[in-house]
Amino acid sequence: MTITEHTAPAWEELVSAALLGTTRRRPPIEVGAEPVDPAGALLDAAAVATVRRRAGLRPARSAPRPAVAPDDPRPLPPPAARSRLRDLLNDRTHHGGSGGGRRGAAPSLAELLPQWLAAAGRYGYRAPDAVLPDLLDAARARTDLRSDALALAGPRALWLAELNPEWKFALRSGNRGAAGDAAADPRAAQRLWDEGLFAERVALLTRIRERDPAAGLALLSGTWAKERAEDRLLFLDALRTGLGPDDEPFLEQALTDRSRNVRATAAELLSALPGSALSHRMTERALACVALDRTGVGPRIVVEAPHACDAAMERDGVTATPPPGRGERSWWLGQLVEGAPLAIWRDRFGGRTPEQIAALEVADDWQPDLHAAWCRAAVRQRDARWARALLGPPPVPAGAVAAVGDPAKLLSVLPEDERAVWVAEFIAGHGLSEAFQLLGACAVPWAEPLGRAVVDALDIAREAGSYPWSFSGVMGLAERCLDPGLAERLEPLTATAEDGSNASPGSGAYWSEAFQRLVTTLRLRAAMLQELAG
Known part of the structure; x- marks a missing residue:
C-alpha cells in the first residue's frame, strides 16, 4: 500500500474509523489489488499522518524558564x-465524613x-x-x-x-511570610501594600498592627478612599488587632461610609472602646430605656423601648428595619443595649453584681429581649463575668436550655477549663442530644472531665439500644477532639453486646463498629503526634 500526498486521508477520518472499528467503517485509504489487513492499513496511515503533522509544524519561540524556587529553611518533619x-x-479522596453514620471500623x-x-x-x-x-x-x-x-x-x-x-x-x-518580612521594613511594607494581592495586604496590615498599631492605621488611611467597599470591610476588621483610643477618629469617620456593613463594623469597634464618643452616646440611649423600679414589692427592671430610630442612631450603627417577625421597638432596644458598655449597669442598678442584675425581675415580658442583648454585649466585649452570670449553672434536666442568648458563644468567653466543666455538667444532666454546639465551643483536645462525660453518655446511649447514627455528629467530634489517652478506657466498649429486649435490631453490632473506629482513630492520633515529635 502506498500513501501519497493526494491519497492521504484527513486526520479526523482516521480517528473516526479507529473509534468505530474497521469492521464498521473501512479506513479511508486507497489500497492496491493485494489483500490488506484494514486494521494494519489504518495504523500505517495514522503513522504517516503523524509524521506529516509533526513535520509541518513551525518551530515556536521557547518560553522563558521559570524562576528558581525560593528557599525554605524550615526543617522537614521526621x-x-x-x-x-x-x-x-x-x-x-477515598473516604467520606466521620462519625457514627459512617459504616465500618476503619478510621477516615x-x-x-x-x-x-x-x-x-x-x-x-x-x-x-x-x-x-x-x-x-x-x-x-x-x-x-x-x-x-x-x-x-x-x-x-x-x-x-x-x-x-x-x-x-x-x-x-496571601503570603504570610512575605507580610511578616515586609512588616519590619517600612519601604518593603509600602511596596507590598501598593502592589500586593488583597490577602497579602490584609496579612500585612494585621502584622503591622501587632507591632505598631499607629503605623498600620497610617498605612490604611493613605488608601482608604480608593479601596472597594468589600475590601474596606475586611481592612476595618483587621483593626481589631491593637485596637485603641488612637483609632477612634478614623472609626468615627468610617461611620459615614457609604457601605452599611462598613458602618456597622466601625460602630462595633467603637463600642468596644469604653471611652469612645460612640460608647457615651450608646450609654445615654440605653440608660434612657432601662431603669430600676423600687416602687413595688421588690426591685425590678422596667423597660421603655425607643419609639423611633433617628438618623443619629443609624449613623451609630443601629439598623432601622427589623428582620421578619421582629417588632421594631424590641429590635432597636436590643441594638442600643448591645452597643453600650456593660460596666454602666452596675451603677444603674445600685452597685449590684452581674449575677444579681441577671436575677432581677424584668417587667412587662421584656426579659428575653434585654437578656439576649446583654448576652451579645458580653460576647462582643469578651466580658467573662457577665457571660458567666447570664449563662448560669447548667440547667437541671427538667429545666429549659438557655431560653435566651447563645450558650455556645457565651461559653467561648470563659476560660477553657471552665468551659469544659460547664459542658460536662450539662451532658451529665441532659445527655448528648442538645450538647453538639456546646462541644464545638470547647478547646481541643477536650479536658479530662469533658471527655469522660462524653464517653459515659455514649455508653448510656449504647445501653439504651438506640442506633449510633443518632449521635453521628458527636461521634465525629469525639474522633477529632477526645484525648488520645482515652483509647484504653474505650476498649471494652468495642465488644459486640447482645441486643436487649427494647434495643433496635442489630444496634449492638453497629455500636461495636462505631467504638472500634473511635478507638482506632484515637490510637492513630497518638501515633501521629509521637511521629511529629520525633
Whole structure:
C-alpha cells in the first residue's frame, strides 16, 4: 500500500474509523489489488499522518524558564511523619465524613489530615517538596485545609501556584511570610501594600498592627478612599488587632461610609472602646430605656423601648428595619443595649453584681429581649463575668436550655477549663442530644472531665439500644477532639453486646463498629503526634 500526498486521508477520518472499528467503517485509504489487513492499513496511515503533522509544524519561540524556587529553611518533619503525610494525602479522596453514620471500623484518614497539618505547624516544619502538588490539590478541594496547608507548604507553594492555574487560590490566600518580612521594613511594607494581592495586604496590615498599631492605621488611611467597599470591610476588621483610643477618629469617620456593613463594623469597634464618643452616646440611649423600679414589692427592671430610630442612631450603627417577625421597638432596644458598655449597669442598678442584675425581675415580658442583648454585649466585649452570670449553672434536666442568648458563644468567653466543666455538667444532666454546639465551643483536645462525660453518655446511649447514627455528629467530634489517652478506657466498649429486649435490631453490632473506629482513630492520633515529635 502506498500513501501519497493526494491519497492521504484527513486526520479526523482516521480517528473516526479507529473509534468505530474497521469492521464498521473501512479506513479511508486507497489500497492496491493485494489483500490488506484494514486494521494494519489504518495504523500505517495514522503513522504517516503523524509524521506529516509533526513535520509541518513551525518551530515556536521557547518560553522563558521559570524562576528558581525560593528557599525554605524550615526543617522537614521526621521520616515517619513524612510517610504518614503521604498516606493521609493519598487517602483523602477515598473516604467520606466521620462519625457514627459512617459504616465500618476503619478510621477516615481524610479527617485526620487537618489535625496532622495543625500539629506540624506548631512544630514549625515545612512540607517535603515531593508532596507539594498533592498538598495543594487537597487544599484546593477543601477550604478548611487551606490555612494550615499553605503555611506548611511555605513560599514554594506560591511559586508552584504561579505555574499552575488550578492552584491560583494559593495566591489569593496571601503570603504570610512575605507580610511578616515586609512588616519590619517600612519601604518593603509600602511596596507590598501598593502592589500586593488583597490577602497579602490584609496579612500585612494585621502584622503591622501587632507591632505598631499607629503605623498600620497610617498605612490604611493613605488608601482608604480608593479601596472597594468589600475590601474596606475586611481592612476595618483587621483593626481589631491593637485596637485603641488612637483609632477612634478614623472609626468615627468610617461611620459615614457609604457601605452599611462598613458602618456597622466601625460602630462595633467603637463600642468596644469604653471611652469612645460612640460608647457615651450608646450609654445615654440605653440608660434612657432601662431603669430600676423600687416602687413595688421588690426591685425590678422596667423597660421603655425607643419609639423611633433617628438618623443619629443609624449613623451609630443601629439598623432601622427589623428582620421578619421582629417588632421594631424590641429590635432597636436590643441594638442600643448591645452597643453600650456593660460596666454602666452596675451603677444603674445600685452597685449590684452581674449575677444579681441577671436575677432581677424584668417587667412587662421584656426579659428575653434585654437578656439576649446583654448576652451579645458580653460576647462582643469578651466580658467573662457577665457571660458567666447570664449563662448560669447548667440547667437541671427538667429545666429549659438557655431560653435566651447563645450558650455556645457565651461559653467561648470563659476560660477553657471552665468551659469544659460547664459542658460536662450539662451532658451529665441532659445527655448528648442538645450538647453538639456546646462541644464545638470547647478547646481541643477536650479536658479530662469533658471527655469522660462524653464517653459515659455514649455508653448510656449504647445501653439504651438506640442506633449510633443518632449521635453521628458527636461521634465525629469525639474522633477529632477526645484525648488520645482515652483509647484504653474505650476498649471494652468495642465488644459486640447482645441486643436487649427494647434495643433496635442489630444496634449492638453497629455500636461495636462505631467504638472500634473511635478507638482506632484515637490510637492513630497518638501515633501521629509521637511521629511529629520525633
